[in-house]
Amino acid sequence: MSLFIFTFTSWLPILLMILPLLLLLHVFPKKKPTRFPPSPPQLPIIGNLHQLGDFSYHTFWQLSKKYGPLMYLRLGSLPTLVISSSKLARDVMKTQDLDFCNRPLFVSYKKLSYNFLELIFTPYGEYYRDMRKIFNNELLSIKKVQSFGFIRADEVAQMIELISRSASSSTPVNLTELMLSLTSTIISRAAFGKSYRGGAKTNFHGVFEEAQALFAAFFYADYIPWLGWIDVVSGQRARLEKSFQDMDMFYNQVIDEHLDPERVKQEQEDLVDVLIRVQKDHHLTRDHIKALLMGIFIAGTDTGAATVVWAMTELIRKPSVMNKVQHEIRRIIGNRGKVEEDDLCQLDYFKLVVKETLRMHPAAPMLVPRETTRQCRLDGYDIAPKTLVFINALAIGHEPESWKNPGEFWPERFTDSPIDYKGNDFQFIPFGAGRRICPGMHFGVVTVEIALANLLYSFNWELPSGMNKEDIDMSGLPGITVHKKSPLLLVPIDYINSTNGKTDK
Structure with missing residues (x-):
């Protein structure tokens, strides 16, 4: 008995230490192993970065065909999801939108958005909701967008006049260049109150082109933080800083002009006026004002221009569709000489052409990346907080389960279809959906429609001499917004003058 008591008392302190651990293991059973979505093989340190290349949306699309519509990657140290189906897009942007509505804190996003003050790149929270209200109620409400109709009409008329001069000599026009000039001028007049065409003082277009490029640029600090010093040595950080300073100087100039007490105010408020007022x-x-203006210009210029160019590219490759949409426009407009915004609602087939262009060529094929706000589950898989999330709108718009012959440009597929791009139909999400849907959707669409409709009404179009439609390069350039790689050169034929004012009946 004495031996037993000695042994027990000797082990008693150890048992008292172990007992709480045993109780914890009983109350909190061993954590189940994390179940990740399917993934391509990864390399040490860089993970799957080596597989991206210049065109991540195409790479992701091809990989998803092998590994599935929910794919897990590791981009350096960042856990990453790629969504490539409408079902999963619905889960991410509607059913579990709150779990997936944050933004990653990328280096370029932080710098160029004034430490995440801009709406598109700011993390989700109270600030985002407040800024969204300003956009919806003040900056880009439907009423406000309509009030800029005179700017769009004026700039489109000038573009048509410029093209007419080329038509008189059968000279090809660079539609890529023309559309970038048109959309940037429309936005600068709406946002800043005047056109900065030519950029005499500020090299306006160069400043914004560089900023747009940097939003899509690679920074080691984003993916492998301990290699962030390479961004400094390579000059990437200096390039970012210079771009920011150039852009900041321009915005300060614009705001100072608006605050000048001797400035002659225009009858129509521009967006700087609105922001100063509120x-x-x-x-x-x-x-805040500079950040919000940056988002409007960066997001609005490239996307509209790219969409019109892709539409004209598809139409020149499909003469039957070109003829059909031109016949509709000319029949309804008659000999009035131009398409006005009030006419657009009557152009049913034309609307289908725009939809089909947005399906086949979403201006941002990989939507602005999201980030998970917390631990969650998706399609039975475990998703960690701060996981980077890419939604491949291009792949979803070509999903065989949703679209018949998805690789064919066929506007008739939308005939009598309720499917629209406004965020309720997840097989068609060129502007995203949910809390993060594009706030400038209406402004962008009406700009595309009025420009495209007048191009189709005013001119017949041909390829340059010696070129066949099979020769058209359909590849795109890398970037958040995907432009056609080679400029679209077409020969305009002045339709109104060539028919002496007689139009299709």
């Missing part, structure tokens, strides 16, 4: 009520600093 500044006190919403506690906006000058940096």
